[in-house]
Amino acid sequence: MSENTAFPHLAPTLKKLLEAHNLTASELSRQSGISVATLSRMLSGQGNPTFENICRLAHIFSVPLSHFAPTTPDEKPTQSPSTGRDPLLAMFEVTSPDLTEKQVANLMLSAARGRSMPSWLGAYAAPDTPQIEVISSTPAGPQRFHVTMAFPSEHIEAGSLSSILSMLSAALTGTHAQVLDVTLPTSLLRTFNGPAFGVRGLRDTFNKHGRPLLMASLRPSTGLSPKMYARSAFECLLGGLDITADPAQLTHTPAMPWRERFRFLAEATLTAGQQTVEYKAHALNIMAGTVEEMQERALWAKDLDMATLLVDPSVIGWSATASMAKWARNNDMLLVATGSRPLFGLHLPEHLQAKFLRLIGADIVSTASPLRGNVSGRRLVTGTLAHLRDKEVPANPEEHHPLPQIYGGLTGSMPAPGGGHNPWHFPRLADAVGDDAILQVGASTISHPWGSAAGATAARTALEATIQARNEGHTLSVDNRTILQRAAKFSPELKESLRHFQEGSFQFGVIHGSGDKNTPTEGTVIPPKPSDNVTLFRRPEPTPENDTE
Amino acid sequence: MRFETFAFLPPLAPDQLEAQALHILKSGLIPHIEHAENPSSAEMFWKLFPIPSSRIRADGTPEPHNATHIANVIESCARRHPYSxxxxxxxxxxxxxxxxAFIAKSPQEGM
Structure with missing residues (x-):
């Protein structure tokens, strides 16, 4: 008789069942129709039982067939998988030509657990340790699968984005998967501070209510002296913009030393504030090689009474951004996270970047424009805006966030949709983003034929006319032309702006973060009309920051 | 002096003012009428001008404001504080x- 190798657990399982049902072997034999000799071989763990006999036993004891199945220490069918109380959920997309859903799930699981080979230490791990589990694996198209996994909160550090990202990154390693969405449980979410000010706090501090704010990213980023550069900021602020911002490329060069830049910009902001009696701000780019250096620059900015700091998270990284956000919170300053973030673009969808930036406390986050790109890209922006501002975001696969997220009491970040807007866009833009946003209008402001101040006035007039008409009950998507043309009658700057910029054209900027590189872009970008006037500032050329395609 | 929303538009006509007041009421916002003589960006808190209830109902609750009433109170506030x-x-x-938040009356317009 050979040792029963296929069913090593048959004998003990059968004995337990007999005891539980208070049966003897002969009674079982009578009921099941299996001979006593066969039963005794089974009970002594010898021989190979037939499939028919196993089925009969399962029927008698009314247990599933798998009850007698061989088990290994790694998979215990009797014990349900435990992912802890409040797991973090993440959905991945895996592309594979030859794997089934089950195989894809196993692939992701072994990658995420970091235990793709069996090891002697498996037996040493505490048996009740919460484990990463696959919740669902579904086909999502030809050769594509959506795998949802649960990561136990017990393995994630409180208030640490790197801890979450390292979990995700383990699952991506070697699987060619893409992160689609991540949902934090409320318990974990509350370990993050969120923005210090929030949308309400920012508005109350800036004392600007009832309309979107206007922001311009200054250009050109090279070639100007610090004083001339600060003058361009002054012109924009004086003309009516609320915030100006340094471009991300402007750090520190011999021709543009940061101390001098900061000093002149502080002067420009102060003077513009005094002359307009409005609160004006300039976001100073503090990016540098090390966090210590950035903190030194931030401290200098604080000493100059500047309110706003600017970083590009894809350049300095998540933890450095979180450090600066914490620094800004402690020093009562605002942090602007800007840039198209092309360095993250491949692996983190835009709404997820927005969510993470909100968690670590960026007060203003630049996003793509809801007017640009194809329908899918625009929906993505809608989702991004919701993730920045809302208290609760329901799952919406059409907006590219297939998992819900509850933000609870976390303060919101102010979204700054950007990408070469001109006054023609404002009614539709205000309609799409609502009041709690900062419109980036640098392109049309700086390339206005009469200079930045006139460009800013045109932008502000167009925006206020839009808001007035909306409050009076006009439908912005229908009456957009009428509203602007009526306002152009009393504002020569706006009239010139509407003449110079073509309706539907975008100055420059990006259709970034559409998520799917293969989706063709339906939107047409009409190049602006060449101007016959000499512009005060050179029209900016596409830079890596605003042109990812 | 160009500040607050609608600063870059021509002064609001009475019917436009009433339309904005109506929007505030329809959106469920609580209206405030504030006035200040030399406002600056640092000055966040202006003096409040009370909006009296137009009528008290039989059960003692005030009747909700209406836009015309608010426009009238703005008018009387401007008359009371001509340089504000x-x-x-x-x-x-x-x-x-x-x-x-927007400037309803500025002193340049006169009384």
Whole structure:
């Protein structure tokens, strides 16, 4: 008789069942129709039982067939998988030509657990340790699968984005998967501070209510002296913009030393504030090689009474951004996270970047424009805006966030949709983003034929006319032309702006973060009309920051 | 002096002012009429001008404001303080945000 190798657990399982049902072997034999000799071989763990006999036993004891199945220490069918109380959920997309859903799930699981080979230490791990589990694996198209996994909160550090990202990154390693969405449980979410000010706090501090704010990213980023550069900021602020911002490329060069830049910009902001009696701000780019250096620059900015700091998270990284956000919170300053973030673009969808930036406390986050790109890209922006501002975001696969997220009491970040807007866009833009946003209008402001101040006035007039008409009950998507043309009658700057910029054209900027590189872009970008006037500032050329395609 | 929303538009006509007041009421905002003589960006808190209830109902509750009444109170505030800016704001108790704020009367317009 050979040792029963296929069913090593048959004998003990059968004995337990007999005891539980208070049966003897002969009674079982009578009921099941299996001979006593066969039963005794089974009970002594010898021989190979037939499939028919196993089925009969399962029927008698009314247990599933798998009850007698061989088990290994790694998979215990009797014990349900435990992912802890409040797991973090993440959905991945895996592309594979030859794997089934089950195989894809196993692939992701072994990658995420970091235990793709069996090891002697498996037996040493505490048996009740919460484990990463696959919740669902579904086909999502030809050769594509959506795998949802649960990561136990017990393995994630409180208030640490790197801890979450390292979990995700383990699952991506070697699987060619893409992160689609991540949902934090409320318990974990509350370990993050969120923005210090929030949308309400920012508005109350800036004392600007009832309309979107206007922001311009200054250009050109090279070639100007610090004083001339600060003058361009002054012109924009004086003309009516609320915030100006340094471009991300402007750090520190011999021709543009940061101390001098900061000093002149502080002067420009102060003077513009005094002359307009409005609160004006300039976001100073503090990016540098090390966090210590950035903190030194931030401290200098604080000493100059500047309110706003600017970083590009894809350049300095998540933890450095979180450090600066914490620094800004402690020093009562605002942090602007800007840039198209092309360095993250491949692996983190835009709404997820927005969510993470909100968690670590960026007060203003630049996003793509809801007017640009194809329908899918625009929906993505809608989702991004919701993730920045809302208290609760329901799952919406059409907006590219297939998992819900509850933000609870976390303060919101102010979204700054950007990408070469001109006054023609404002009614539709205000309609799409609502009041709690900062419109980036640098392109049309700086390339206005009469200079930045006139460009800013045109932008502000167009925006206020839009808001007035909306409050009076006009439908912005229908009456957009009428509203602007009526306002152009009393504002020569706006009239010139509407003449110079073509309706539907975008100055420059990006259709970034559409998520799917293969989706063709339906939107047409009409190049602006060449101007016959000499512009005060050179029209900016596409830079890596605003042109990812 | 160009500040607050609608600063870059021509002074609001009476019917436009009433339309904005109506929008504030329809959006469920609490209207405030504020005035200040030499406002600056640092000056966040202007003096409040009370909006009396137009009528008290039989059960003692005040009747909700209507836009015409608010426009009238703005008018009387401007008459009482001829050298002040008069601002109409709307506060949303749900979000804690002031969701509307604009200059309704400026002293240059006269009385």
């Amino acid at each position: 800016f008069v601002r109409l704001t709307g506060y949303n108790p749900k979000t804690g945000q002031t969701e509307a």
